[in-house]
Amino acid sequence: MIRVVLVDDQALMRAGFRALLDAEDGIEVVGEAADGERGVALVRECVPDVALIDVQMPVMTGIEATRRIVADPRLGGVRVVILTNYGHDEYVFDALRAGASGFLLKDTEPADLLQGIEIVARGEALLSPSVTRRLIGEFVSRPPDRATAPGLETLTRREREVTALAARGLTNEEIAEHMVISPFTAKTHVSRAMTKLGARDRAQLVVFAYESGLVAARNATP
16 A cells, blocks of 8 residues: 655645545555645654655745655655646756655646556656656756765766666666666666665666766767
């Protein structure tokens, strides 16, 4: 059973999400909150698997709520998915850096919402194509800043390579095919890289890869 907390200041939006999720076998909504501050308190109380959090709310924004949830060691198993009205939302980049595991547009199809929750609950990143393009665009417009991405020196050559490939959105199977290794070995390299970098999921690997200069989107060379 995947336990979910809903945090959105629009009561109608919460009601719609709740109706959809409660009708799905294997997903349970364990609480709702109307602002970021109450949302953080609710997550600490319920410790859900996934927290769906609106990016713009009164009292405390979804970004700050995400930052506080991720910083709490007791909530290490909670995955935050940011809800946004627009794929080009200016807060997408900051929310990823705060520790969000992914994003969902509020007008996403019901089946995509359900699949997204399952993906994030498994510990994987959820980045829609439009959001990924936006994210990469942000990194391309900025020079690499290794000072904000320590840990590159701890990675082996193989781990750097899989991190770069994962940052471009390749799955473990695609990484394995590219590197001519088994999917299990690819998964092991990705997991070790995440552990060394303190990354919660693959979304954080994307942030690290671009901030460290490991991936240069301009020429697409790892």
